[in-house]
Amino acid sequence: MRDLASLVAIPSIRNVESKSEKAPFGKDIRDAFDQFIEIATREGLHCEDFDGFALHAEYGNGEEIIGILGHLDIVPIFEDDEWHTDPFKLVEQDGHLYGRGVNDDKAPLIAALYALKILKEANVEFKRRVRLIVGGAEETTWECMDHYFAHNPQPLYSFSPDGDFPIVNGEKGIIYYKYTYNGKTDIDGIHNLLEIETKDEDGFVCDYAKVTFQSSNMDELRVLLKEFESIVIDGDKAIVIYTGLRALSRNPHRGVNALFKLGKDLNNLLELNTKGHYFRSLLNDHFLDDITGEKANLFDVDEVMGSTTLCLKNVDFSHDEIVIKFDFRYPKSSNKSQIKHTFKKIADENNLQLTITKELDVHYVDPESELIKSLQAAYKNVTGEEAELFSKGGASYARALKEGVVFGPTFDGDTPNTHKGNENIKLHTLFKAMEIYCEAIYILACK
Template sequence: MDWLQAAKERQDELIQDLQELVQINSVLDENTITTEVPFGVGPLKALEWLLTKGEAEGLQTKNIDNYAGHIQMGEGEDLLGILCHVDVVPVGDETDWTYPPFSGTVADGKLFARGAIDDKGPTIAAWMAMKLVKDAGIELNKRVRMIIGTDEETGFRCVDHYFKHEEMPTIGFAPDADFPLINAEKGIAELVFSQNRTGDASKEQLLLFNAGKRPNMVPDFAKATVQFVSEQFEQNFHTFLSKNQLEGSLLIEGSHYIITIKGKAAHAMEPEKGVNAAVYLSAFLQQELTTEASKQFVDFTADVFYQDHYGNKLDLQFEDEMSGKTTLNPGIVTYDVAKGGSLVISMRYSVTYPFDEKITEAQRLAVAKGFSLDIQDDSKPHYVSEDDAFIQTLANIYRRQTGDYETPLLSTGGGTYARVMKKGVAFGMLFPGEPDVAHRANEFVVIENLIKATAIYAEAIVELAGNK
């Protein structure tokens, strides 16, 4: 069966389905959360949209308490899982987008939208692959189940709940990363550094500081309110912006200066690809502030994270051969003069990371700088040997479909649903050499690659679940 040709013939349907799905704003919505709608109306609407598509195809569907759901075809004792998610991260500053972020605009061979590559595009590719296999009448000896999550970007609560009620796949893949495949996923820990000092608003220079919405995104905007600054403050700020090629603003309201810096968003797994507005604003204020609580906050933020994504100042740095360097992203950075400061960090740590030893030392070093360190969440690393037959099968499918026999198997600092499976890996759909635009403005998927990924997933379903 020529799966690539079959996918090409369904290109219009593929694009239309993806446009319909990305036009649903499925960012976690705290304002519409209820016990029946655990992550807000948007993620639920996206889940229901896809389950309705499954029903229309005559396949088995199930909604697990509006947390997650599945679409299933085939028969057999074993279960092949395809784990996808339909929630997305916030769009950030909409003025940074060329096209509206929930439009699904097609231009220059790409479809632009929040979620186009993470993870609605890959989800639709996998869904189309299931339809191609079904329509080809291929007999399956395993059940094939697309499991659809709605909280991947904010903690995996969806699949945690799902697997309390439903069986674990025998094998599975998550189309939510890179080709050829990822068999090593770093651990993901959420660290919270809390300042132990508060200040007096009548004496302190820094009154407020806010940057970031999610730990798993590099903040692209930071704002601070200060007072009692030098006469050169405004000139120094503009000099700093110019020197660092940054955009920002300064507004004077009475005796207060309100300053902002614009950075560049990126995924927390690759913080070096972004420009962290919180860190740069702290670096500037470090030169200007002298009062105790204010100075302590900006010193900590700038000293630990300015031009260092690896935690060297807190002895958190580490790397190994199978998964690379440990990275840290200050995703939410806040300060209130009456409450002190807080930094929420997404740490992506290597597979062989000596976690307890490193954290203990970092806590000691943080205390010396006036901060406590707590672990808010910790998802352990995930690794499947590249010699495993399942891994080899997927890798060979990718290589046959693409002719790429050179690109090695990969590791990632991203966290996919693969880590919740007993035997699962991330499998596409970003191709080698493509820019990773997940979590960024102007996120897109290349339509030609969407079609290629559909063909790869169709062959994978047949190879892993079809009668031999």
């Protein structure tokens, strides 16, 4: 608990303003690295630091390497008012530990380190080396792993304690993209859409939109708008707030998109200005009330990895342009080239500029591999239950590996609030994960 508390206390959010030599992601992530090295060195693990991009802590013998990949960087505190504890203080309440990064990914890293410590102190013979590989930019650019594997070989087998149990052997492909429409806002309708502002965040379903209308018939506008949270009218201007339910953009089905509510209200405004009409038509034709990409001709489903997801994340509708940002995820049956062609086709047909801002390929590990069989055995030996395989839309360090999967720490029924207020991990989950990791390391590296 002391070791975990020391890591949670460090606000290891990327900050390029404080970067320096050996601290490419800023001082706080550097401090978290130093604290982890202090803990691992105290436990007799051999540590190497790779220019502040990544580090590893190693124990064991042999030429072959088993990798356990985690990260010490965290996401910012997006919503202060959602926390009932100090995000940077480890707090135990009702069988849970609270703090930013406690589930993603500091407690799982400590669990893996202590699992290795247990085997070390039991004097178990190691036939393979075990490396705890720790990155500093998992939540941002991933250049940590690029740098690390430019200086180190790929492990024979690896897992990342940065997701769910039993075993995530598939991760969908990811494309973040945006459309930009260049055109000035006109006032040529009875009701005129002037501005849309949403939160400038990545990775979430849009749960807030502030919309400005100008109208020559405010009484009619007030009647036709039905989906809003609040409205303030000042003369011929109306400020309208739409709210939804916050969820990770990889799981749009778990949220409620505020922009979908706006879209429904825009459909009630027949006398809309030209730019507002354009935006409404774009939503209706390709995106409104669709979280699978079916309207945009992007839908696909794979019997193993599930279906595509499409999340409308942000809209910035200003005087000079419209910028719309998306998160699209796809299974291994999809064709990435065809997906990009469809993006471009929509752009060309609607006078839009397409920009792809991030992309990660599909990752999938054969269910018959030695890695999978070993982790299934470890999980069953500890829990007594079969370790089922499944796929997710998330992005973990497993993607940086030739043979790697996500393995815990979250169990079905846990609510860790990853990237949200009140991030937590159950004490029972943490200790059970440590036990499973101990068994997994024993099977992979010692037996």
